[in-house]
Amino acid sequence: MSQATKRKHVVKEVLEDYVTPTENQQIVKIIGSRGNNLHEAVSAQNDTFLVSMPTKFRKNIWIKRGDYVIVDPIEEGEKVKAEINFILYKDHIQFLQKQQLWPEGFSEEKSQDLTSKKQEKETKLEEEDEMKEEGSDSEDDESDLFVNTNRCNFQYSESEEEDSEEEEEEGEEQRTENRS
Template sequence: MSRKTKRKHVFKEALDDDMSLPTENQTIVRIISTKGNNLHEVLAPNQSTYLVSMPTKFRKNIWVKRGSYVLVEPITEGDKVKAEIVRILTNEHIKCLKEDNVWPPEFSDNKKDQEDESDLLVNRNRLEIDEELSSSDSDSEDNK
């Protein structure tokens, strides 16, 4: 599978409209910082902090930033990493969870809910240039 096809499927899964509620062992947490090697420090509703890992299907395809909310599931192996990210929550997911009274009240006063969900999926470090535009621009410059 090509990188572009894989990315398309990962984006589709991440933005899936599956508004299922978290199971008993899943927790909603907020990303505090990135620690490298696909590890993120998160803040749980009980104000404890711990490390979670990004699953391989999301690595190099989806980026999360500080203040984003994710759904995590605890893992047994390892001492420092306590959980793994199951789903990255978008604004639509958050609205649905608030309507179902599942959203933790500790996170309800944040203004992060108003940000655009597309920020989760865009790598701002690299500009995407349309190949057709760049080739037509260079041709017109060559003719001058």
């Protein structure tokens, strides 16, 4: 099987199949990458350990901090205690919650995240209302623009008088250079 065909089947399997964990498997949350296809994970009981990514997922499926995965335990492992069997996305998580197979430790975490997001949205809406009441135009407000910290900050002026004065000064400098 070619590499492209293999990748296609792996991606299709991860996105379309709905898997439930067996008795020896467990659902864990990825809390960081340790390199060399190892990821640090935390279980619903707050046990932290390393999990390895099998070769079928490498360079095909990417996981990041905060993702949930189903893992198979490795008995002989001292540091690496499990291997990733399946990567869970939003649809998979909702399916597991409907089946009541989702760990309670992660359910509490989800509800806390949702309440904090709701509070953030409410504060943003309040700030927007205040801005509208003040009468400031959102078109002129550039505070939400991305600022590249790797570049020098330049102050640009929009007055036409300064531009014409600068052009005259540059013209005089060029004339003096041409004379000498």
